[in-house]
Amino acid sequence: MTSKRMTGRDGETGPPDRSRDLDPADWAEFRRLAHAALDDVITQVQTVRERAVWQPVPNETRDRFARSLPVGPRDLSDVVADIRTQVLPFASGNLHPRFMGWAQGAGTPVGIVAEMVAAGLNMNCGGRDHIGIEVERQVVRWMAEAFGYPDGASGLLLTGSSMANFLAVTIAKVNAMGPDSRATGLRSADGQLVAYTSAEAHSCIAQAMQLSGIGSANLRKIEVDAAGRLRPEALKASIAADRARGFLPFLVVATAGTVNTGAIDPLADIARVASEEKLWFHVDGAIGALSIFAPPLRHVCSGIEMSDSVALDFHKWGHVPYEAGFLLVRDGAAHSQAFAESAAYLQRAERGLAAGETWPCDLGPDLSRGFRALKTWMTIETLGTARIGDAILHTCELATFLAEQVKQSPIFELKAPVALNIVCFGVKGGSSEANRQLVMDLQVAGTAAPSWTTIDGEVVIRCAIFNHRTTRADIDQFMEVISGLARGA
Numbered sequence: 001m002t003s004k005r006m007t008g009r010d011g012e013t014g015p016p017d018r019s020r021d022l023d024p025a026d027w028a029e030f031r032r033l034a035h036a037a038l039d040d041v042i043t044q045v046q047t048v049r050e051r052a053v054w055q056p057v058p059n060e061t062r063d064r065f066a067r068s069l070p071v072g073p074r075d076l077s078d079v080v081a082d083i084r085t086q087v088l089p090f091a092s093g094n095l096h097p098r099f100m101g102w103a104q105g106a107g108t109p110v111g112i113v114a115e116m117v118a119a120g121l122n123m124n125c126g127g128r129d130h131i132g133i134e135v136e137r138q139v140v141r142w143m144a145e146a147f148g149y150p151d152g153a154s155g156l157l158l159t160g161s162s163m164a165n166f167l168a169v170t171i172a173k174v175n176a177m178g179p180d181s182r183a184t185g186l187r188s189a190d191g192q193l194v195a196y197t198s199a200e201a202h203s204c205i206a207q208a209m210q211l212s213g214i215g216s217a218n219l220r221k222i223e224v225d226a227a228g229r230l231r232p233e234a235l236k237a238s239i240a241a242d243r244a245r246g247f248l249p250f251l252v253v254a255t256a257g258t259v260n261t262g263a264i265d266p267l268a269d270i271a272r273v274a275s276e277e278k279l280w281f282h283v284d285g286a287i288g289a290l291s292i293f294a295p296p297l298r299h300v301c302s303g304i305e306m307s308d309s310v311a312l313d314f315h316k317w318g319h320v321p322y323e324a325g326f327l328l329v330r331d332g333a334a335h336s337q338a339f340a341e342s343a344a345y346l347q348r349a350e351r352g353l354a355a356g357e358t359w360p361c362d363l364g365p366d367l368s369r370g371f372r373a374l375k376t377w378m379t380i381e382t383l384g385t386a387r388i389g390d391a392i393l394h395t396c397e398l399a400t401f402l403a404e405q406v407k408q409s410p411i412f413e414l415k416a417p418v419a420l421n422i423v424c425f426g427v428k429g430g431s432s433e434a435n436r437q438l439v440m441d442l443q444v445a446g447t448a449a450p451s452w453t454t455i456d457g458e459v460v461i462r463c464a465i466f467n468h469r470t471t472r473a474d475i476d477q478f479m480e481v482i483s484g485l486a487r488g489a
């Protein structure tokens, strides 16, 4: 065997001319700087408790990112120093144990390593035959196992559940209208398609109906019970009324963990209705689906195994670094028939890099995709579902603990039952404005970062406890500070 050596343009062998590539001239120096940057970010996570939850970006720093397009180079060491002083201090705060706003994951140190490796490999995981595709298939098989889906189930890592829900609506639409409808469009339907979800469903479900071309006016928002759960009898009645008027029901979207209060729709009952009515049964499990990792919580999502598809976010309760949304589909053929598109430049082969039948680009609209699977695979592989599940369970216990403190407080009252890890409360007899101001005061002070929502027309303080770093002491401290603020107000 002779080793092939790159030859220069004029054919002579010699050291490659590297004057025009984008690699560092001095690899040893690069290595040192890269290790230092990694150290900075590890320190950022390790010392998160010593800092404010959040602080506003100062004007000098905003100005730093309003400069014109650089033409010449700059030393990486200077750029890394900029990151240390201009980026790290003004991060969004969700790593902090007293960040309780919206529904956000805290990440884990394992995720840092995974993102570093994925960036280094820079694989395009839209398709072809390489290890990135196998790692993603492993994640899909794990989730199929976790949710009791059969062999032949398929899945895809996406940016988030907004995308996963949009794909699910698209798959259900093509399933109802047949694959030819991808070419002919909605006008080839025998009537108006309609879908069902609850009044508490996430806004991205309506948005998915808009994007799919069906229109959000054709999404029925079914009423919920006092605990915020879709009422199956109301669903049945709405389907019957639509059928009587000539509409074409095709999809029901249940929510496992509503964004307002964490309510879980009665999934098994809804599955039965969907099955009787021959509707696609999708579950938006962005918040709650991963509760299946916690054995004491398994009952909360019972019935999810009867679904046709599930959307979930590893970046919320799974603490995989953003973005890590996921869609699982029971019938892999139904999944690919909604997206697969043949193209000359994407043709498959029996061997070599273009081997393999179904590529991720056949399962969604993305062609170029990063090695999204690695951070999810590595988080689960390293921590195991038991440990992740225990962290999930702990946040639910902390939510119950916080709710107890609210109930005992002379100042505050609960505004919704606590189903999982979300606590909505407000000042007793106080106004929406009082609750809004308290949230802003806490955020600006840097002591805690709850958010808010509107329940029965009233703005309430909302603590969504997802963070695996949060402790009882954090809850105590939060209650002490917010009570002090409310008394002073």
Ligand SMILES: *Cc1c(COP(=O)(O)O)cnc(C)c1O
Pocket: 103, 159, 160, 161, 162, 163, 202, 204, 255, 257, 258, 259, 284, 285, 286, 287, 313, 325
């Ligand atoms: C967060 C969330 C979504 C949207 O997910 P993204 O990952 O933010 O796109 C959808 N539904 C529910 C219930 C959510 O909590």
